Amino acid sequence: xxxxxxxxxxxxxxxxxxxxxxxxxxxxxxxxxxxxxxxxxxxxxxxxxxxxxxxxxxxxxxxxxxxxxxxxxxxxxxxxxxxxxxxxxxxxxxxxxxxxxxxxxxxxxx
Ligand code: HEC
Numbered sequence: 703x704x705x706x707x708x709x710x711x712x713x714x715x716x717x718x719x720x721x722x723x724x725x726x727x728x729x730x731x732x733x734x735x736x737x738x739x740x741x742x743x744x745x746x747x748x749x750x751x752x753x754x755x756x757x758x759x760x761x762x763x764x765x766x767x768x769x770x771x772x773x774x775x776x777x778x779x780x781x782x783x784x785x786x787x788x789x790x791x792x793x794x795x796x797x798x799x800x801x802x803x804x805x806x807x808x809x810x811x812x
Contacts (some may be wrong), residue, residue: 728798730806765811772805
């Protein structure tokens with residue numbers, strides 16, 4: 703009985719891990735991005751408060767774009783295909799997982 707329970711617990715643990723920690727196949731995790739967007743909000747607006755912001759936007763709106771679009775833009779900055787003084791530096795500091803997470807996060811914003 704004890705063994706069965708341990709097995710079950712191990713299973714449950716690996717199931718929940720597959721949601722966030724498996725990086726072999728990179729899947730964007732919007733939840734994980736919540737701590738990462740801290741470095742974006744200064745320029746790209748405060749998540750959840752964008753409705754009051756359009757007038758002060760001096761930078762592209764990220765919320766509501768598709769994840770693929772955002773991912774491509776960030777990868778282009780990181781590779782140097784697209785350049786911008788600040789975005790270059792930021793994109794270079796992001797891992798593939800960061801980019802996928804951030805793209806998933808912003809794609810969910812309206
Ligand atoms: C210092 C200000 C600043 C910060 C911080 C910043 N950005 Fe940007 N971002 C910009 C500007 C300005 C542009 C437009 C640059 C251009 O014209 O290529 C831009 C463009 C982008 C684009 C392309 C959008 C489009 O429609 O083509 C994406 C995607 C993006 N940023 C994502 C991010 C993410 C994700 C973060 C946080 C990890 C971040 N940015 C942090 C200023 C910033």
